[in-house]
Amino acid sequence: MQPTAIFTGLFVLIFILFYDTAASIVNIWLRSETYTHGFLIFPISLWLVWRIRHRLDQIAPNPDYLALPLIFLNGAVWFLADLVDVNVVEQLALVAFIPLTVFAIWGWPMVREAMFPLLFLFLAVPMGEGLIPPLMDFTANFTVHMLQLTGIPVYQEGTFFELPTGYWSVVEGCSGVRYLIASITLGTLYAYLTYSHYLKRVVFIIASIIVPILANGFRAYGIVMIAHFSDMKLALGIDHFIYGWVWFGIVIFIMFFVGSFWGDSEREHVPVPVETAGCVDKTKSRVSAGGVALLILVWPAMAWVHSKSFVENLSVDIDLPASGKWRELDESFTNWIPAYQAPAAELRKYYESKGEKVGLYLALYTNQKQDSELVNSQNVMIEQKHPVWAEKGRGKTSLDLAGQNIEVNESVLRSPDQSLYLNHWYWIDGQNTSSEYLAKVLDAKMRLLSAKPTAVGIVVYTELGEKRASAKDILQAFLDDRMPAIELASQNAVRAN
Numbered sequence: 001m002q003p004t005a006i007f008t009g010l011f012v013l014i015f016i017l018f019y020d021t022a023a024s025i026v027n028i029w030l031r032s033e034t035y036t037h038g039f040l041i042f043p044i045s046l047w048l049v050w051r052i053r054h055r056l057d058q059i060a061p062n063p064d065y066l067a068l069p070l071i072f073l074n075g076a077v078w079f080l081a082d083l084v085d086v087n088v089v090e091q092l093a094l095v096a097f098i099p100l101t102v103f104a105i106w107g108w109p110m111v112r113e114a115m116f117p118l119l120f121l122f123l124a125v126p127m128g129e130g131l132i133p134p135l136m137d138f139t140a141n142f143t144v145h146m147l148q149l150t151g152i153p154v155y156q157e158g159t160f161f162e163l164p165t166g167y168w169s170v171v172e173g174c175s176g177v178r179y180l181i182a183s184i185t186l187g188t189l190y191a192y193l194t195y196s197h198y199l200k201r202v203v204f205i206i207a208s209i210i211v212p213i214l215a216n217g218f219r220a221y222g223i224v225m226i227a228h229f230s231d232m233k234l235a236l237g238i239d240h241f242i243y244g245w246v247w248f249g250i251v252i253f254i255m256f257f258v259g260s261f262w263g264d265s266e267r268e269h270v271p272v273p274v275e276t277a278g279c280v281d282k283t284k285s286r287v288s289a290g291g292v293a294l295l296i297l298v299w300p301a302m303a304w305v306h307s308k309s310f311v312e313n314l315s316v317d318i319d320l321p322a323s324g325k326w327r328e329l330d331e332s333f334t335n336w337i338p339a340y341q342a343p344a345a346e347l348r349k350y351y352e353s354k355g356e357k358v359g360l361y362l363a364l365y366t367n368q369k370q371d372s373e374l375v376n377s378q379n380v381m382i383e384q385k386h387p388v389w390a391e392k393g394r395g396k397t398s399l400d401l402a403g404q405n406i407e408v409n410e411s412v413l414r415s416p417d418q419s420l421y422l423n424h425w426y427w428i429d430g431q432n433t434s435s436e437y438l439a440k441v442l443d444a445k446m447r448l449l450s451a452k453p454t455a456v457g458i459v460v461y462t463e464l465g466e467k468r469a470s471a472k473d474i475l476q477a478f479l480d481d482r483m484p485a486i487e488l489a490s491q492n493a494v495r496a497n
Helices: 003-017 019-031 038-051 053-057 067-083 087-106 108-113 115-124 129-150 177-194 198-229 238-260 282-308 436-448 468-496
Strands: 155-157 160-163 166-169 345-353 356-365 390-401 404-414 419-428 431-433 455-463
Touching: 003 019, 003 087, 003 282, 019 038, 019 087, 038 053, 038 115, 038 177, 053 108, 067 087, 067 282, 067 436, 087 108, 087 115, 087 282, 108 115, 115 177, 129 155, 129 160, 129 177, 129 198, 166 198, 177 198, 177 238, 198 238, 345 468, 356 468, 390 419, 390 468, 404 431, 419 436, 419 468, 431 436, 436 455, 455 468
Parallel strands: none
Antiparallel strands: 155 160, 160 166, 345 356, 356 455, 390 404, 404 419, 419 431, 419 455
């Protein structure tokens, strides 16, 4: 059987066995404009392979057993990601099976010659959401600095700022992540097609990362200026988005136009030092293909077996004993609550001591799965474009939790009537952390050891006075008294699960 037929069969098998992962990629392409370009990645990659087909035909297929342990390790990565529902890692591992299968069936010379088309496939994976918060911060800070340089008075709180003519905020859609992802995709393809020298390619790809970030900052600044000088009549509706995409098109055109001055008229190519295509070692080819098929079958089978042992979220109660120092209040002192999705149990309590009020929120997840897990991008302190509350600041701080100095998340929320200061973190397997990555590692550890994958989201908050330090001190005093009881209540909930 020809290597092309073997690869095609394995390619189809991969997408059958990992159908759910492949479907998750396509679903994101369908629902998010940011990643719609994903539909074009595979056709473009095939076209890139077709362009160099004459060179590929000269390479003798030489199946390589070295690819088999790499496929095994890649499958293990997919399994662990599936175990703790880290979609992006699952999706990257799925795509990685393709170049690894090429490596197993054709050998390293073929992979080296088709390296770019194979690597280009990874741009089909919808990733980059983690860049949204820092890009929002950069866009807000850049816009405010430009306004100040222009001489326009502006007051800033986090990603919110106010001018004499109006009130502005940088939301997810203004972060520029769409421009950045599109620019990286187009810039990478342009660099490959235009340049033959690796240094030129690297420089242009770096430019395709930096330029859209700066361009988005100027876009936001320009929109604010148009609205400011039109007395808030322009750049506020649909034209707000039209200006953005027109501006992006102009920026990309300029970037490509400037880059063309350093383009290589003829791509130099150094032939791969391999034997001319000839007979294929059929035995080696069959062993390699069989090894690939077996190794890609193992991990979905293990995931299926593990899913059969899964128990749905059990309904449990979190019981927190009373405190002598902090009196429990009958009513809330705020209408704000965190947005946690589908926990097994929630606890909201409000306390008072010496005139200071503190709110406590616990979200318990007993058997986590997709869309019902603690570490999830949908679990936030406040949803985007909330009608009442807005996040005015976020960062990291440290607290003394049960005798340990732990880094936690902090946020400042404001409504027309109230300001709140929050600290929030995770309690997983008896360990406090604010790191999403460590939380996922601890979750995977519990699942692999057949322990109950129980996790608790902890949020404490108080009204924010003139000094943030005093609000933090209030929360620290509350936790000094209540943290042992919180951990005990979490442990009891685990035992009851």
